[in-house]
Amino acid sequence: MFSKTCEYALRALIYIAQQSKNDSRVGIKDISKSINSPEHFIAKILQDLSRKGFVQSAKGPNGGFYMDEKNLGTNIADIVREIDGDKLFSGCGLGLDQCSEIHPCPLHNQFKSIRQDLRIMLETSKVQMFVDNLDLKLTYLKA
Incomplete structure (x- = not known):
């Protein structure tokens, strides 16, 4: 029903949202492993979704992807x-x-x-x- 890209995106966003509860940020390796997706592919998908505002990202040692209240209401x-x-x-x-x-x-x-x-x-x-x-x-x- 959904394209493979869309399936991975939905699984990743739901996983990130679940991990964001305690102001946690999650990295590509963890996301990829947790949703059974190729690391490079999910990185590209999340980069695009971050640019479009569906997920937030932060760089650095404590960086990663996370979702705010607005994202959770999407x-x-x-x-x-x-x-x-x-x-x-x-x-x-x-x-x-x-x-x-x-x-x-x-x-x-x-x-x-x-x-x-x-x-x-x-x-x-x-x-x-x-x-x-x-x-x-x-x-x-x-x-």
């Missing part, structure tokens, strides 16, 4: 849109370029409601909500 849909664009929320279920209300693909009508439900779910899901569920051990980032 909805997941905004992160997905930033990385994967709007295709998940508006694209054709079969990947056809010409699919529309006037010229629907065989999945169009059923897929339209699935896309809408997915958009609503991701727009109402905040990073903090996932951290809370991890803390309560209701969800897991790694087996």
